[in-house]
Amino acid sequence: MAILPFEGELGDRVAEEVASQFTSTGAYSIVEPGILSPADASTYTASDRLDEVLAAARQRDIDAVLTGEIIESTAPKRSSLLHRAGLKGDDRRTLIVEYCLVDTRTGETLSKNTVRSLEPVADSSADATSSAEVEDSLIAQCSHEMVSRLSPKRCAVQALAKCMWSDRGVISVNKGNRCAASGNWSDAVDSWKAAVEANPHNDAALFNLALAAASQHEYDKAEQYAMRALRARHSDDYERGLENIRKQRAEFEERRTVSHP
The missing domain is CATH 3.40.50 (Rossmann fold)
Incomplete structure (x- = not known):
């Protein structure tokens, strides 16, 4: 830069x-x-x-x-x-x-x-x-x-999902991925939401929204997005992502319990 x-x-x-x-x-x-x-x-x-x-x-x-x-x-x-x-x-x-x-x-x-x-x-x-x-x-x-x-924020789960060039909403997904890579997660989330609005079955946008929510410890929302992504397109990556989100949630709640007994 x-x-x-x-x-x-x-x-x-x-x-x-x-x-x-x-x-x-x-x-x-x-x-x-x-x-x-x-x-x-x-x-x-x-x-x-x-x-x-x-x-x-x-x-x-x-x-x-x-x-x-x-x-x-x-x-x-x-x-x-x-x-x-x-x-x-x-x-x-x-x-x-x-x-x-x-x-x-x-x-x-x-x-x-x-x-x-x-x-x-x-x-x-x-x-x-x-x-x-x-x-x-x-x-x-x-x-x-x-x-x-x-500053780029480390993704809480794994790499961001990408769209096929023919998927409806691909432009918004790609824009969101670029924003996230530059650290602008607010605009990234807006872009992924725009992709889902244009195509409710855009699995890449749904999964990336799950990652963004998990990074903010919004695990209910993260699981919902990840499950919607899985329903839209079954993927081993999405399954692992959902497992990681649930694991992160358990670890987060355990740390919170220790800090605030």
Whole structure:
């Protein structure tokens, strides 16, 4: 993955922190953005040059490009109504970052979202926090949230199911699988549900929904989806998946019993 400098105030620092956190987690191999354009990498922050970015990334076998923009990095303005009433209001500094992860092969947006961090409430007994420390904290919070959302989550049971090219709903299933691979499980679930809505017997979508539910410890829902997948198409993989879900459920409930006797 290449992480381009984010646009706006603090953009470079946010991009650097995100790259650092991704490197620490090992979720992705991060390449320097300068490899895309050694002469002028900074110009690649402009959205109107995204096609050039993707072309350069494809030539260097880079799978994805992450871009972003700082939407807000200042303290909110005090309400005039609060001011007239003699109330202070909430003037803590806020950092809002919009990010977009793009598949370099297809140009498809894999994940686009906004993260927000808010300056903690000051502790009257503690020493005053400097502006630089507040910025560091906000950048770290936003970066952590972004990395958490984009990091691929290990599938709780086994590999995601794939559709035959002729199956109704195959486009939605494939899109969901790509979203899951990039860590965007929310959009992945939406895509698999769309596939099931188009074709209630789409076994791949049903089974992947079972995996997603199991990863959230929603075992009732996971078993229901897995059994629907089995009824739609009998498969040894689906049988093993259902067995694993039930095994995970038993282990989870045992751990919960030990923790909360």
